[in-house]
Amino acid sequence: xxxxxxxxMITYFHTKIIMEIxxxxxxxxxxxxxxxSSYSSSLQFYSEPPTGNITLKEFDELxxxxxxxxxxxxxxxxxxxxxxxxxxxxxxxxxFFIISADKIGGTKNEDVxxxxxxxxxxxxxxxxxxxxxxxxxxxxxxxxxxxxxxxFVRVAKMGADFSSFLKENNLHFSQIxxxxxxxxxxxxxxxxxxINSVDQLEDKTFFKVPFVEALELxxxxxxxxxxxxxYVPSSDLVTLVSTVxxxxxSQALTATYKALPQIEDDERLYxxxxxxxxxxxxxxxxxxxASGQQITPEMLNHLSTTSFPLCMRHMxxxxxxxxHLKHGGRMQYGLFLKAAGLKLxxxxxxxxxxxxxNMDVDKFEKQYAYNIRHNYGKEGKRTDYTPYSCxxxxxxxxxxxxxxxxxxxxxxxxxxxxxxxxYQVSSDIVNEILDLTNKHHYQIACQRYFxxxxxxxxxxxxxxxxxYFEESVAILHGTKTPNKAASTPNIKYQHSVxxxxxxxSPSTQSQNAADISGVESMLFDDDDDMDDALFEVAMQTDxxx
Amino acid sequence: MANEKKFEVHLLPxxxxxxxxxxxxxxxxxxxxxxxxxxxxxxxxxxxSFTLADDIYLRPKDHRxxxxxxPLEKELVFDIDMTDYDEVRYCCSGAxxxxxxxxxxxxxxxxLDIGLREDFGFNHILWVFSGRRGVHGWVCDxxxxxxxxxxxxxxxxxxxxxxxxxxQTKKVIFNSSDLHPFINLIPDPELRxxxxxxxxxxxxxxxxxxTIKNEIEGMKNKKKSFTHLTTEIxxxxxxxxxxxxxxxxxxxxxxxxFSIHPKTGRVCVPFNASDAYAFNPLRVPxxxxxxxxxxxxxxxxxxxxxxxxxxxxxxxxxxxxxxxxFLSGLSxxxxxxxxxxxxxxxx
Numbered sequence: 001x002x003x004x005x006x007x008x009m010i011t012y013f014h015t016k017i018i019m020e021i022x023x024x025x026x027x028x029x030x031x032x033x034x035x036x037s038s039y040s041s042s043l044q045f046y047s048e049p050p051t052g053n054i055t056l057k058e059f060d061e062l063x064x065x066x067x068x069x070x071x072x073x074x075x076x077x078x079x080x081x082x083x084x085x086x087x088x089x090x091x092x093x094x095x096f097f098i099i100s101a102d103k104i105g106g107t108k109n110e111d112v113x114x115x116x117x118x119x120x121x122x123x124x125x126x127x128x129x130x131x132x133x134x135x136x137x138x139x140x141x142x143x144x145x146x147x148x149x150x151x152f153v154r155v156a157k158m159g160a161d162f163s164s165f166l167k168e169n170n171l172h173f174s175q176i177x178x179x180x181x182x183x184x185x186x187x188x189x190x191x192x193x194x195i196n197s198v199d200q201l202e203d204k205t206f207f208k209v210p211f212v213e214a215l216e217l218x219x220x221x222x223x224x225x226x227x228x229x230x231y232v233p234s235s236d237l238v239t240l241v242s243t244v245x246x247x248x249x250s251q252a253l254t255a256t257y258k259a260l261p262q263i264e265d266d267e268r269l270y271x272x273x274x275x276x277x278x279x280x281x282x283x284x285x286x287x288x289x290a291s292g293q294q295i296t297p298e299m300l301n302h303l304s305t306t307s308f309p310l311c312m313r314h315m316x317x318x319x320x321x322x323x324h325l326k327h328g329g330r331m332q333y334g335l336f337l338k339a340a341g342l343k344l345x346x347x348x349x350x351x352x353x354x355x356x357x358n359m360d361v362d363k364f365e366k367q368y369a370y371n372i373r374h375n376y377g378k379e380g381k382r383t384d385y386t387p388y389s390c391x392x393x394x395x396x397x398x399x400x401x402x403x404x405x406x407x408x409x410x411x412x413x414x415x416x417x418x419x420x421x422x423y424q425v426s427s428d429i430v431n432e433i434l435d436l437t438n439k440h441h442y443q444i445a446c447q448r449y450f451x452x453x454x455x456x457x458x459x460x461x462x463x464x465x466x467x468y469f470e471e472s473v474a475i476l477h478g479t480k481t482p483n484k485a486a487s488t489p490n491i492k493y494q495h496s497v498x499x500x501x502x503x504x505s506p507s508t509q510s511q512n513a514a515d516i517s518g519v520e521s522m523l524f525d526d527d528d529d530m531d532d533a534l535f536e537v538a539m540q541t542d543x544x545x
Numbered sequence: 546m547a548n549e550k551k552f553e554v555h556l557l558p559x560x561x562x563x564x565x566x567x568x569x570x571x572x573x574x575x576x577x578x579x580x581x582x583x584x585x586x587x588x589x590x591x592x593x594s595f596t597l598a599d600d601i602y603l604r605p606k607d608h609r610x611x612x613x614x615x616p617l618e619k620e621l622v623f624d625i626d627m628t629d630y631d632e633v634r635y636c637c638s639g640a641x642x643x644x645x646x647x648x649x650x651x652x653x654x655x656x657l658d659i660g661l662r663e664d665f666g667f668n669h670i671l672w673v674f675s676g677r678r679g680v681h682g683w684v685c686d687x688x689x690x691x692x693x694x695x696x697x698x699x700x701x702x703x704x705x706x707x708x709x710x711x712x713q714t715k716k717v718i719f720n721s722s723d724l725h726p727f728i729n730l731i732p733d734p735e736l737r738x739x740x741x742x743x744x745x746x747x748x749x750x751x752x753x754x755x756t757i758k759n760e761i762e763g764m765k766n767k768k769k770s771f772t773h774l775t776t777e778i779x780x781x782x783x784x785x786x787x788x789x790x791x792x793x794x795x796x797x798x799x800x801x802x803f804s805i806h807p808k809t810g811r812v813c814v815p816f817n818a819s820d821a822y823a824f825n826p827l828r829v830p831x832x833x834x835x836x837x838x839x840x841x842x843x844x845x846x847x848x849x850x851x852x853x854x855x856x857x858x859x860x861x862x863x864x865x866x867x868x869x870x871f872l873s874g875l876s877x878x879x880x881x882x883x884x885x886x887x888x889x890x891x892x
Binding site for chain 2: 212216218219221225226227228327363397399
């Protein structure tokens, strides 16, 4: 991938700038100038910024991140064998330098060193571009962590010795003794993911770490816990290391973000300013209303049948019968309505009219009205909250009594089936949708539902309930000519959850994205939540330091 | 029951000043929340919120004038609310509670207490009856108070087994899956049919459960999804149902121990996890009970020279003992932390 097409792009600039930036007060970090040839390991924690001259070509790392995002969205379970294979096939095909960087023991080989240096440089340039908003930071951290993880596993398979890498980065995980292993063998066998018999423990070593260092495994109950310590099998070393990687990176991004005002004016970095926008979707938090229109509570019953995605329609109907929604539902539906153009006064009126069927007005005003105003940024910390994206909705936690979430994921298939039939979706389509949901292609299933309702398709795929709504309104109001749904099942999908076509600039590297014919599906890990929490924590600790 | 007389809400404004003036255990309460005052500002930096009549919340922060107020630490808290059990209980629903449904709470407390101690290594856990229909758990170890939000949510999700919303009937699936509403939990049509034939013959719940177990056992080899079916049904029915959003954050308000529930008038009393099954929420004293008890006591003991602390004259006494025992455990940890702060090492 090169930038030769971009007319106005600067083709050359000095890393000295970056050096200056990374040594501003905000960093308060002692600079250690790296000797150029000191890349002793394939992987890096990117603790120190690079030095020397670089060209803009070295943005290349972005193409790996986009490749990973694409593969994540194409239905391969994250961290699976297949997923790894796809990623590196893609890298190989595109001759990405990562492949050479990951050669083991290549400290004397010039190509390898150059590749590692490239890795280093482009990572730091991307940090500058991707620290600018929470959405961007989250995206960047998620993809970088996946990349790190995939590379770690691959290099481990090639037989790399991580001891020097761990030492350089001050990572120390203590192993349990033979004795302890024997003593706990039954527990380890029962509680460790992927170990099903005591025999499998034979050649295993375990690290004993405070449970907070292995949260991903704890969250999914994949690890044995005792008295606050997690017993992590050495095969999961990657989880421990990438957890540290993730948290360091998100802290570093937050720090970079804080230093931005001092950097922003440097004209050499001017080209970075809009760089980020090409890779995020349209920003629904800023949207005033769908196609500039306003909606009122009276319109909702009708709109919910014509233009709401299934998740919202379902909550609307639940509200009509039960006159109550639990917190998660109020957030998901309430924020959707806000972005769809329901004004605060109307929102209060709407929720009041339902809730007061079960409670007196007084209780509503005291317990619920606050939250509604809060969502509109009128209370508390006064943030104007962003409506939930499909990614967030799909990965959300749905508990007893909740009816939010994504119906394609969170409904039993017979209930979903019944519902679709009631909505007069033809049985062929219903079966297709059920089939898609079984394969975890929730967003495609939603797209099929859209097509069934509108006899038209959403070219870019469904990735936000408000996008669904706006597309629907546009078609129904005739402001947009319907695209005939492709008759073949292999529709081309434009790309992913995080891209918008409208803002693509001529020099973006999105040509790859346009020809993915793969199918998208969400992976249901908790990246989203985790990053949220991480950033919050990073921001908080900063405020107080 | 004798003390189930209706609590009169309109008396609260008269009773509360008496309660907070004479009975509330300030000394112990301060001892708890100051955590040995390591660091020294621990108690002065604590956030308290007060609720006025008609549910008006007073929080000491005003976001319009102060922007840099950020919560740093908090106990790791758990909230178990009886309403989350509505789909599996048949005695009451909503805010109501009886001795039958309290068993759910007792099971929940027992399981969480063991999980938090054995798996996560926490030692200082205070279980508090919330005054009406739920239980709060406060994990007060220094290690728990400083957990990040990310860690809190991982702990909460580790402990949360029952998930899935209104449209998923089977909410517990073990790795390898609604009827009498029971029967709907059984995913296999054949087994379901067998059961609906034999179930009506049973006359109590023990028999019914035995029947189900036997039927499943008989079919275990036929299908993989049956391997854990009995356990899964057990989990769905009685495993603790957590409101995990309460545990995840550090800015969530939770009703304080020893406060008075505004609807029932009952005191939010702590209890030992080991006594959870014997605990009777309907016997927890109300604010008016307490004040009566003090009056009764004083009537019989006029003219005595030794002054007795007021709460000791009431049935709240035993709850305060539970609290004090919890505090004495905590004070050891506080002492160790103080030494450490001063540069000493505990051997």
